[in-house]
């Protein structure tokens with residue numbers, strides 16, 4: 287039932303004027319993909335720089351709060367660019383992503399990655415001083431390790447969509 291409705295939605299989306307334009311104008315998809323991939327590169331770099339600093343593997347002479355304040359806030363506008371470019375890719379070929387379970391895995395991982403980013407941003411750069419600093423540091427280290435794994439999973443799933451196409 288839901289499957290049928292989703293397929294109908296994909297067909298409706300593929301028949302819209304915007305989808306036709308994306309399909310017909312040859313430079314649109316490569317341009318949008320390029321912006322998507324460049325944004326991915328910037329986002330991943332920003333997230334991993336903070337994660338490695340939390341684990342004291344990078345920039346040890348710079349306070350962790352400064353590194354977090356510098357690199358975590360830009361992640362949010364970049365996610366917006368990814369959302370816009372990703373949506374354009376979907377509109378151009380709706381069935382390729384919307385009927386593909388790998389796409390939903392990627393979106394679920396993205397929700398987890400954004401939650402981890404919000405936790406780290408709050409805890410590292412703006413949290414009021416906690417009485418139990420050591421326990422807090424452990425939580426931050428765990429969140430940073432999970433962040434690297436989950437962002438990597440999103441990269442993998444993003445590429446994998448092309449190899450697990452349905453309908």
Ligand code: HEM
Pocket residue numbers: 319322323326329330365368369371372373375376382383396437440441442444445447448
């Ligand atoms: C914010 C919402 C996002 C949406 C709606 C979205 C959507 C898409 C779509 C539709 C594709 C094309 C897949 C295909 O046809 O093969 C794609 C590719 C990709 N996405 Fe995203 N994406 C989003 C965010 C992200 C994020 C946060 C990352 C990684 C940190 C990411 C990494 C990738 C990668 C690596 C590819 C493969 C690019 C290629 O090989 O051409 N995406 N995305």
